[in-house]
Amino acid sequence: MNVLCIGAGYVGGPTMAMIAKQCPDVKVTVVDINADRIEAWKSDQLPIYEPGLLDVVKESRGRNLFFSTDVDTGIAEADMIFVSVNTPTKTFGQGAGRAADLQYWEKTARQILANSTSDKIVVEKSTLPVRTAAAMQRILDSGSGDVHFEVLSNPEFLAEGTAIADLESPDRVLIGGHDTARGQKAVQALVDLYATWVPRDRVLTTNVWSSELSKLAANAFLAQRVSSINSLSALCEATEADVAEVARAIGMDSRIGPRFLNASVGFGGSCFKKDILNLVYLCETYGLTDVADYWQQVVSMNAYQQNRFVANMISQMFNTVAGKVIAIYGFAFKADTGDTRESPAICISRQLVEERAEVVISDPQALENAEHDLSDIMDRIRLEKDPYEAARGAHAVAVLTEWDLYAELDFERVFEVMMKPAFIFDGRNCLDHKKLFDIGFNVFAVGKAALSHL
Numbered sequence: 481m482n483v484l485c486i487g488a489g490y491v492g493g494p495t496m497a498m499i500a501k502q503c504p505d506v507k508v509t510v511v512d513i514n515a516d517r518i519e520a521w522k523s524d525q526l527p528i529y530e531p532g533l534l535d536v537v538k539e540s541r542g543r544n545l546f547f548s549t550d551v552d553t554g555i556a557e558a559d560m561i562f563v564s565v566n567t568p569t570k571t572f573g574q575g576a577g578r579a580a581d582l583q584y585w586e587k588t589a590r591q592i593l594a595n596s597t598s599d600k601i602v603v604e605k606s607t608l609p610v611r612t613a614a615a616m617q618r619i620l621d622s623g624s625g626d627v628h629f630e631v632l633s634n635p636e637f638l639a640e641g642t643a644i645a646d647l648e649s650p651d652r653v654l655i656g657g658h659d660t661a662r663g664q665k666a667v668q669a670l671v672d673l674y675a676t677w678v679p680r681d682r683v684l685t686t687n688v689w690s691s692e693l694s695k696l697a698a699n700a701f702l703a704q705r706v707s708s709i710n711s712l713s714a715l716c717e718a719t720e721a722d723v724a725e726v727a728r729a730i731g732m733d734s735r736i737g738p739r740f741l742n743a744s745v746g747f748g749g750s751c752f753k754k755d756i757l758n759l760v761y762l763c764e765t766y767g768l769t770d771v772a773d774y775w776q777q778v779v780s781m782n783a784y785q786q787n788r789f790v791a792n793m794i795s796q797m798f799n800t801v802a803g804k805v806i807a808i809y810g811f812a813f814k815a816d817t818g819d820t821r822e823s824p825a826i827c828i829s830r831q832l833v834e835e836r837a838e839v840v841i842s843d844p845q846a847l848e849n850a851e852h853d854l855s856d857i858m859d860r861i862r863l864e865k866d867p868y869e870a871a872r873g874a875h876a877v878a879v880l881t882e883w884d885l886y887a888e889l890d891f892e893r894v895f896e897v898m899m900k901p902a903f904i905f906d907g908r909n910c911l912d913h914k915k916l917f918d919i920g921f922n923v924f925a926v927g928k929a930a931l932s933h934l
Contacts, residue, residue, distance in 0.1 A: 481506050481673075484554045486588055487564035488512035488521055488547065490528055490643075490750070490819065491605055491636045496562070497536045498647040500545035502677040509546045511554040521547040529818040529845045532644035555595040560669065562634070563588055564605040569754050578761035580754070582612065589619040592629075599628045601666045604692070605636060613656075613688045630666035632657045633688045635695035640749065641816030653683045656691025696759045700775055703752040705740040707781035713743040713927030714788060723927025724909060743927040745880055745907035746785040748813030748823040753779055786824050789878075789926070790831045793905055796924055796932075797876060802836040805899070807874040809867055810881020810908075811843040811850040818845035824907070825880040826853050833860050842870035844883060868893060876903035882910040895919050901934060 485492040500508040520527040570581040613631045620629035633656035657667035716723040723743040731738030763772035813823035840862045864870040871894045906925040917931040
């Protein structure tokens with residue numbers, strides 16, 4: 481079998497590398513129009529940072545895993561095509577700010593049609609609105625030839641930072657197909673591919689529409705948990721309750737469970753906000769206004785948490801940060817990735833600059849992306865990979881990503897080089913707050929009582 485993936489990003493690259501590793505008899509080709517990205521995949525400096533990914537790529541690269549910019553040839557030779565192109569939120573026209581922008585997806589569908597001379601199984605890997613597969617099927621069926629296309633939905637459920645483990649041992653693989661003879665034959669072909677290493681009872685098959693909606697619903701439910709605990713963090717600070725203790729107490733309820741109950745500055749990443757806004761737009765389209773309002777509040781609470789974090793910094797630092805140096809520890813949206821898409825650090829850094837603070841950003845993997853994300857205000861921002869140098873002369877440190885290295889820093893050394901009084905705002909609750917207070921810091925954590933010498 482020849483498998484092709486169109487799109488060499490955070491989903492396509494790792495997924496295809498794992499398929500190539502687990503299925504050595506399958507030829508896997510990843511194509512992308514971005515020549516620099518493809519060249520990076522051919523090197524030891526991959527275009528994305530993901531623990532363990534390079535080893536998986538090197539195991540199969542050149543054997544049965546290939547990277548190319550020749551999209552047309554890849555389509556012509558493929559038996560199964562995974563579509564993993566970008567589907568960002570629209571920034572223009574109808575549905576702007578909520579609906580998915582499907583222009584790249586449609587161009588890909590038309591390119592598949594134009595270059596196919598044999599039957600193909602087309603697999604939606606990108607996160608798409610419900611019933612998008614029907615539109616893709618109409619485009620693919622609009623040709624005049626005898627080529628048959630069968631469209632399947634196979635959403636990804638990877639978590640950046642643990643993507644390789646998620647691919648090696650997934651909670652589930654979801655495959656949606658049509659209840660026709662050809663549709664079920666296509667479903668079985670994809671089931672057989674994954675069943676090479678995934679236990680069969682973890683491979684779920686549904687209709688196409690259930691599969692498409694399940695991806696949006698899963699991300700919405702996870703984000704909802706984050707926003708729920710963050711809403712309680714504000715109440716904890718007001719009442720001197722400890723949000724970590726509250727989360728532990730409710731998380732021990734077997735009906736709730738402990739995951740995604742860590743209070744923080746909010747969720748980020750490419751999926752949560754985009755998918756919830758897409759869900760909101762779909763609900764509005766079908767006239768389900770109350771349902772749309774419910775899910776919109778999950779996103780609104782996330783924005784509230786980021787705004788509240790900055791407001792607390794200003795309030796605790798004598799009602800002004802103008803002219804003060806703020807060291808940001810962590811710019812990636814989560815640890816173990818360089819991805820900064822929708823990272824809370826973007827909003828927080830911008831708000832601090834608006835307050836005329838001098839912002840120094842430190843992160844082990846995300847500084848290049850930070851420079852891109854804040855390109856319009858880089859004259860007021862300094863990038864510094866070394867966290868100790870970032871803290872030199874700073875009035876405050878704000879921890880925005882839960883990198884392990886921050887918990888392991890010598891904070892006595894950090895304290896020595898900072899201005900006094902020295903402040904730490906722990907936006908991820910990943911530090912030892914009592915120890916920091918004993919060193920001399922004024923410590924403010926999310927959902928916890930302040931530890932202040934003032």
